[in-house]
Amino acid sequence: MSKIVIDHSRVTKIVLLAVLIIFLAIVYTNANAKNVSMSKIEDQLKSKTDITSMQRCNNRQLMQFMGLDYTNYNGYIYYKSKEALGVDEILIVKVKQRSDLTSVQESVESRIDSQISTFESYGPTQVSLLKNAIVYKKGKYLFYCVAKNPDKYEGVFRHAI
Amino acid sequence: MLFSSIIFLYYFLPVVLAAYFIVPKKHMKARNIILLIASLIFYSWGEPVYVFLMIYSAFFNYFMALEIYKEKRKGGSGKRNMLFTLIVNLFILCFFKYFGFLMDTINGILGTNLHYTALALPIGISFYTFQALSYILDVYHDRTKPQMSLLKFTMYLSLFPQLIAGPIVKYRDVADQLEDRTITLEKFGDGVVRFIFGLGKKVLLANNLGALHAAILALPDSQVSIVTYWIGMIAYTLQIYFDFSGYSDMAIGLGKMFGFEFMENFNYPYISKTITEFWRRWHISLSTWFREYLYIPLGGNRVTVPRHLLNLMIVWSLTGLWHGASWNFVVWGLYYGVLLILEKYVYGAYLEKVPEWAQHVYAMLIVMIGWVFFSSTNLTVALHYIGVLFGAGAFPLANMQTLYLLRTNFILLALSAVISTPEPLAQFKLLCKNMKIPGIIIIFVILILSTAYLIYSSYNPFLYFRF
Numbered sequence: 001m002s003k004i005v006i007d008h009s010r011v012t013k014i015v016l017l018a019v020l021i022i023f024l025a026i027v028y029t030n031a032n033a034k035n036v037s038m039s040k041i042e043d044q045l046k047s048k049t050d051i052t053s054m055q056r057c058n059n060r061q062l063m064q065f066m067g068l069d070y071t072n073y074n075g076y077i078y079y080k081s082k083e084a085l086g087v088d089e090i091l092i093v094k095v096k097q098r099s100d101l102t103s104v105q106e107s108v109e110s111r112i113d114s115q116i117s118t119f120e121s122y123g124p125t126q127v128s129l130l131k132n133a134i135v136y137k138k139g140k141y142l143f144y145c146v147a148k149n150p151d152k153y154e155g156v157f158r159h160a161i
Numbered sequence: 162m163l164f165s166s167i168i169f170l171y172y173f174l175p176v177v178l179a180a181y182f183i184v185p186k187k188h189m190k191a192r193n194i195i196l197l198i199a200s201l202i203f204y205s206w207g208e209p210v211y212v213f214l215m216i217y218s219a220f221f222n223y224f225m226a227l228e229i230y231k232e233k234r235k236g237g238s239g240k241r242n243m244l245f246t247l248i249v250n251l252f253i254l255c256f257f258k259y260f261g262f263l264m265d266t267i268n269g270i271l272g273t274n275l276h277y278t279a280l281a282l283p284i285g286i287s288f289y290t291f292q293a294l295s296y297i298l299d300v301y302h303d304r305t306k307p308q309m310s311l312l313k314f315t316m317y318l319s320l321f322p323q324l325i326a327g328p329i330v331k332y333r334d335v336a337d338q339l340e341d342r343t344i345t346l347e348k349f350g351d352g353v354v355r356f357i358f359g360l361g362k363k364v365l366l367a368n369n370l371g372a373l374h375a376a377i378l379a380l381p382d383s384q385v386s387i388v389t390y391w392i393g394m395i396a397y398t399l400q401i402y403f404d405f406s407g408y409s410d411m412a413i414g415l416g417k418m419f420g421f422e423f424m425e426n427f428n429y430p431y432i433s434k435t436i437t438e439f440w441r442r443w444h445i446s447l448s449t450w451f452r453e454y455l456y457i458p459l460g461g462n463r464v465t466v467p468r469h470l471l472n473l474m475i476v477w478s479l480t481g482l483w484h485g486a487s488w489n490f491v492v493w494g495l496y497y498g499v500l501l502i503l504e505k506y507v508y509g510a511y512l513e514k515v516p517e518w519a520q521h522v523y524a525m526l527i528v529m530i531g532w533v534f535f536s537s538t539n540l541t542v543a544l545h546y547i548g549v550l551f552g553a554g555a556f557p558l559a560n561m562q563t564l565y566l567l568r569t570n571f572i573l574l575a576l577s578a579v580i581s582t583p584e585p586l587a588q589f590k591l592l593c594k595n596m597k598i599p600g601i602i603i604i605f606v607i608l609i610l611s612t613a614y615l616i617y618s619s620y621n622p623f624l625y626f627r628f
Contacts, residue, residue, distance in 0.1 A: 009228060013245070016221055020249070023213065024256060031278050059379070069375045072538065096538065097261060097486075098281045106163060110615075113167050117616040137281065 031098070031139060038075035038094060041160045045077070045090070048156045054079040054088060066091060067107045072100065074140070087115055087126040090153055091144040101137050108135055108144045115146075162206040164356075164411045165363045167615050173203065174415075181419065189341060193316050196419065203321040204284070211283035214253070219315040221249065222293040226300045226307040226314075233303070243301040247294065254290045257282055262486035285325035287483055289318050291450055296332040298454055305333035313339045322415035326408045328426040328446035335421060342420030352417025354604055358586075359410025361607035362403040364614045366577050370400035373570050374536070380562065388559040390549045392566055392574070397536050398529045399577040402431060405444070424449075431581045434520035435512060436500045436527055447483070451476050466506075474498045484535070489543050493534040500527060 045051045057078040059070040070076060074094040081088040093104050112133050119126040134150040136143045138161055145153045162169050177199040184191045205212035225246040229239035255263075257280050264277040296317075299305040308314040317339055323330050377393035409426035416423045430442035440448055452461075459472045474495065481494020504512065512520060530547060537543035549556055579585060593600035 012224065013228075016217075016224070017249070020217065020221075020253070023217065024253075027210065027280065028278060031280050063375070063379070067372075069379055071379055101281050102284060110166065114616060117167065139278065 035139075036161050038077055038092065041092060041157065042077050044156050044160045045153065049153055051079050051090060051153070053082070054090070055082045065089075066111055068093065068104065072096070073104075085123065085126065087119065087123075087129055088147045089145070090147070091142075092157065093142045095140050095142070098140055101140070101142055104142045105135060105137065108142070112146075162203050164408065164415070165360055165611070165615065167612070170360075170612070170615075173199075178418065186344075190312070193312060193339070196320065197312060197316040200316065200319040200321040200324060204319060204324060214283055214286075215289065215319055216315065218250070218253065218289065218293060219318045220311065222246065222297060222318070223308065223311050223314040226297055227309075229297070229300050230307045233301075239301055243297060246297045250290050250293055250297070254286060256280070257286055259482075259486045266488075288327050288329055289324065291329050291447075291483075292318060292332065295329070295450060295454060299331070299333050305336060308332070308336070308339070320421075322412045322419070322421070323423055326405070326412065327444075328409055328412065328423050329450050330423050330446070331450075334424065338421050344418075344420040348417050348420070352414045352419075354414070355417060356411050356414030357604050357608050357611075359407045359412075359414060360611045362407030362410060362580070364407075364611040365607070366573075366580065367400050367403035367407055368614065369573055370396045370403065370577060373566070373573070374400055377566070382556075384560065384562045385549065386557045386560045386563045387549060387552060389563045389566060390546060390556075392563070392570070394529050394533060394546075394550065395574060396570070398431075398525075398532050399574065399581060401532060401535070402427075402581055403577065429581065429583050431525065431528070431578075432521070432583070433524045433528075434517060435504055435509070435524055436497065437504055437509075439524055439528055440497070440501070447480070451480055455479065470502055473502055477501070487539065489534045489537055489540050492540060492543075493531055496531055496534065 057065070057080050061080070062068050062070050062076060062078050065080065066078070068076070072095075074096050076094065077090070077092040079090045080086075091108065095101055095104060112130055112135075116127055116130050119130070129146050129148065132150060133144065133146045134154050136154060136157075138158070141157075141161060143154060143157045147153060162173065164170075177195070180195050180199075181192055184195065186192075201212055201215070204215055225242060229242045229246070232239040232242055260280065261277065264275055267273065268275055296305070300307050308317070317330075317332060317335060320330075374393050374396040377389055377396070380389065406427040413423050413425070424446055426444060426446050428442040428445065430439050433439035433442055456472060456476045459475065460468060461472065462469050464472065477494045477498030478491055479494070480497070481490045481492070484490045484493070503509075512523070515523075530550075533546050533550075534540075534543045537546060548554060589600065589603065592603075
């Protein structure tokens, strides 16, 4: 009976390639999102959540509060609490290229840090809301929400895309 | 996680430094483990999934380098293993960075509408892939021995100070430092000073210059003027320098704090008098990488003139593409390729004869126009911007908006221009040599101001993230 010789080196390379392909396939599949217009997402948020209790923000406010220049993106929805001491806000940005998501996320995280620093000494409720903020990326979208029930908004967004 | 963030400055870094220095120097392995864990936490902060890609890349390159080494010791060339490793590394880079660009190009050329999912770019993938490639090629060419410890190699590839924005540190340059590092109080202090200078450049200068540039880009056509667009271009020129060199300073400073010596990445590029000189001073680790691992293997300049021209164009188109998956980056790279060829073969000798100030104006004009290609979202936007700069369209020379921008930003622009030259740092060093206290006060003020800016301003972009 002939002896089977196993080439460990070749087997390791095949396993490494297989692991890579599986990993890339998982990343690619999970990154998929439908191409939904921002107005449709906004309509769903309006009908299924109390987003209208917040104030809809414009291009200037997007730059002022989030540090984001609207011309760099395919669209956005930005609502912010009407109250001076309110920290509730929802931002959805649709980027032109997915590589832009990283910088949007950095801006959002910077905003959260900045808000926490502002309210740290006198606004424990606000700080607690900020610490529960949700930042979620899917496809070309970034979703960010600070609210009493951020999961509710996130659920509507996830369902929409 | 960004270096220029509160969480890094006041939570992550102090904890890592404390953990690192609690361990006695003789236990270098334990220190390396701490650095590795810190690096992986740092990397996974924003994008936890891609930390697996980083670990995979480390293991794959570690394993393949050993395979190449073993094959060579048995008398083989190791070429097949080397090529296999290069292909896999480049495939990963292209999959994340260039897949969307390729699909868009195919759709554009063929008029098709092939659907694809563009992927988020793993942070620093261009930097760590190039580090891995240099390691593999150095092992293949016997310029370095492979690292036998997976821990040390993974630490090298993922080392958080230089992970997300370079400098591109070659393995052979830090191989000894992975084994043993000397940290003196003086070196640690130098690292702190360098880091805080970098932080100031990024937070106090680059972020404010970036806000000015973004504000100008956001102007409606009715408020645009030629001078306003020149201000925007100058602001971006200074922003990208302080953003990237600030980040490099922070990386080099952090490296020193942990006992590493990384290569310099910038050497006052805006004092250059030629484009050739500019590229000796700008992003030195990338230029060195391309020269060593692409330009010289292609034959460099020791070939016929047509072949040399081709080599330069290949290197510069790829340099452009390295910066981003978009045609404007390719054009930006080719723009420099053509200019370097012209300087070498056409007008370089004449340029040397004109007054120095004219040489400087020439170099800066070319560099600033180059940044328009770099900062624009696509070629159409870039060409429109350049058109306005030179009077195309019905835009006025200046308007009220121009005066307002000049009045509110003149000090920032002037200060930034001065700080982009070697003189301020030379003066600071002279001051510290004679009197320690004022130097310490300056550093402390920069740190406090930067912290205040980070707390109260949400505008903290980072240009080199997309690379």
